[in-house]
Amino acid sequence: MAATIKDIARVAGVSTATVSRVINNLGGYNEETEKKVMAVSKELGYRKNENARSLVQKSTNTIGVIMPDVTTAFYGDIIKGIEDTSYEYGYSVILTHAGSHGSRIHESMNLMGERRVDGLIIVSVELHESAIQSLTSLGIPYILISTKTNREDTPYMKVDDYSAAYTAVKYLIEHNHRTIGMAGANPNDPIAGVPRINGYKQALQDYGIKVDLNLIKPGGFNFESGQSAMQSFIEDDAAVTAVFCASDEVALGIISTCFENEIHVPNDISVVGYDNSKVSHMSVPPLTTVAQPLYDMGREGCFEVIAAIQNKSKIESKVIPHELVVRKSVKSLE
Template sequence: MELEKREPTIKDIAQKTGVSIATVSRVIHGLTGYSDKTRELVMKAAEELGYRPNAIARGLVSRRTQTIGVLFPQVSGSYSAELLHGIEEAANERGFSIIVCNTAREGERTMKYLRVLREKQVDGIVFASQFVLAAYEQELAAMRVPVMLVNTLPERSDLSYIKVDDREASREATEHLVRLGHREIAMIAGTPDDPVAGQPRVDGYRDALEAGGIAYREALVACGGFCLDGGRRAMERLLADAPSLTAVFAASDEMAAGALAAALERGLRVPDDLSIVGYDDLIFARMVHPPLTTIRQPLSEMGRLATERLIARIKGEPYSDGSIIVAHTLVKRDSAGEPPSGPNLNIND
């Protein structure tokens, strides 16, 4: 009878690489005291041999579980996927796994998942795209693990964050429409009372209007909840209430896509009759017709940077402390152009 194949061990990796058993163990358990070249050699051999470290045993040695908790609210699937790609790539490269928690719209399940992650003894937390309330900060402090925020802010603590300047980015998006000659510019905003990506983007829109000598009008701001259907409904309302508008700035690409669909259904040509600018530069911004002019957030890079910093803190390695404002980019495509020469007369009643 054929014997069952033996599972490879740390000793097998040491024999294959010529590295000492002690050093192989340090690499496998995420400890320090070896070169990057040695780490690459050991990890490559481990993969070739099919070595699978026991997470419980590894945790007993290093007092770490090599896992990171990632908390997302219910936001755009494309948005989350791009941010998560950077997080996962950086974690995998350093031998960490991730546990992803969807905290639902408005963070309804945040406290539940923070407690779950505490029970799982994760080594660190990436908290993404949801305002960090004081109650969350208390729970995070009780966990006594490093925390990095991505595209969000804490209510009262000095937790480090990585994000773009939403107010400045929205100002630049709206200024682009002003420079093209538009005066009747509406906005599809996100979630009301959102201090992270909601209000700052409205403030940037308002700043650009005032700088261009255009009066801000509350009636030209409609909320779309950062989703496709919300953007469609907001656009329908704006077209009904302000038929003379010639441009729209949407605070997310999903809402911009919804606005584009609503405009086309009403018989409007984009950008000949109506210009639309989005925010995020998700992959479908290049795939809709016409392709969206939008503000690019380097989401994957932001996720990677947050995770690299988090793991450095977990391992006690040197890292640059403090928060980071990353650069945004205005990406000009085909959905924004000069305003029509006369009033917008192409809306089908």
């Protein structure tokens, strides 16, 4: 149906080699043939077939992105960073979810392998040994964004959750909070959960505040998790004056539940979030939060992968600096 270079070659009276040369302007033809070929090409409505090209060049100009099963503003920013960059460098992105809790991570990686993506970006999914095996067996450059493994040789790009959490809690302490809760971190998540909890604990200890495990409400990174954490604080009659949340959505869950119970933020309770995702400046009150430069992480991570593809270079892991964005959800006590 669609015209091929053979068709063009026939109509223009040249060989396919020449057509290919002209189309990819590689030189080696005179102006007349160029005009002719271009004209015929336009006339036949020729559109090049990337698949055929990929086959012979053994590269697809494609990068794969695997992300978790959830849709939050968090991922939107990262994705945009990735897509912008790959577009800029002439790559296409093919996207897939890893299933809930990474359940279809193997399938996803296999799929990326069959599609022969030139590079791979994995966002926020926890990889176990067998998954790492599959990953490296693909033999292509890859990077993990906002996650890491327990192995040294898998490159990642990520903020230091421990010290970011520390920063946030320290900030609360310096504003004279002494009974500080924590919400939304999963103690069974060694990558994104444990370090935040540890940062929280350490900050308390460094300032001579005893850690009260009852004030740590585990959960996921979602809104509901914040709601139930706050509910739990209320039921416990916990005298928390502040709560540090493992994500902005969790923080919104806290705020929302406070609202329903006529607890005022920040007058009655202070809240600090994590991520600085889109929602954080939309909340009431605007959320003080630890910023992860999500868009830039996507952008830079993608760039690294493309560079590695083109230069066959290695990708170095990189710890992204975090930053505390002060808005209005924290009140200084007397």
